[in-house]
Amino acid sequence: MGEHNANNFSDIEYVFLDRDGVLNRSLPDGRFITRWEEFELLPGVADAIAQLNRSGRKVMVVTNQRCVALGLCSEADLLTLHERLRNQLTQQGARLDAIYYCPHDAGECNCRKPLPGLFEQAFRDFPGADVRNSVMVGDSLRDIEAGARMGMRTIFIDVESEAGSRSPEADRSTALASAVALSLSDCVQQYLSPRGYE
Ligand SMILES: [Mg+2]
Numbered sequence: 001m002g003e004h005n006a007n008n009f010s011d012i013e014y015v016f017l018d019r020d021g022v023l024n025r026s027l028p029d030g031r032f033i034t035r036w037e038e039f040e041l042l043p044g045v046a047d048a049i050a051q052l053n054r055s056g057r058k059v060m061v062v063t064n065q066r067c068v069a070l071g072l073c074s075e076a077d078l079l080t081l082h083e084r085l086r087n088q089l090t091q092q093g094a095r096l097d098a099i100y101y102c103p104h105d106a107g108e109c110n111c112r113k114p115l116p117g118l119f120e121q122a123f124r125d126f127p128g129a130d131v132r133n134s135v136m137v138g139d140s141l142r143d144i145e146a147g148a149r150m151g152m153r154t155i156f157i158d159v160e161s162e163a164g165s166r167s168p169e170a171d172r173s174t175a176l177a178s179a180v181a182l183s184l185s186d187c188v189q190q191y192l193s194p195r196g197y198e
């Protein structure tokens with residue numbers, strides 16, 4: 001057995017969330033979300049984050065947004081979108097403790113997941129956070145690889161689980177992740193419910 005049980009998350013203090021496909025609905029065909037009008041929070045997300053808040057855990061977003069490098073939106077547009085996301089969550093009683101994003105194109109930086117830069121920024125900003133008390137929650141292989149390379153536990157949000165055909169990436173993510181959930185809401189219910197009630 002390793003130093004921790006991969007399927008026991010009760011000691012998790014820091015929850016890292018991917019954005020597109022975890023918090024909000026991804027657009028078809030890998031299109032980028034560049035405007036608030038395209039941003040649709042998924043069902044149960046605000047409640048799930050509020051539960052994490054109440055359990056005393058820190059909730060941080062780590063998101064690749066190469067739409068900035070591609071010129072599809074500006075960094076200011078991205079910040080505005082994240083401000084509106086925070087406002088919408090606040091109205092529903094939920095709070096994000098930090099949002100880290102990579103605006104770069106592939107091969108340009110050390111922060112595009114699965115590279116470690118966004119997590120390293122977070123660990124500098126939150127000195128209590130480390131790979132042993134953090135979990136990465138994401139819907140792509142890139143997210144699960146990022147967490148696994150760091151030595152963190154990972155939870156794969158399997159959005160294809162009810163679709164007819166599965167991609168090889170989803171199968172690899174399922175195999176690599178510490179645990180699998182159907183949605184952020186399901187993830188919190190199954191693995192990160194408020195401590196004292198589990
Ligand atoms: Mg995603």
Ligand SMILES: [Zn+2]
Binds near residue numbers: 101102104111117
């Ligand atoms: Zn980057």
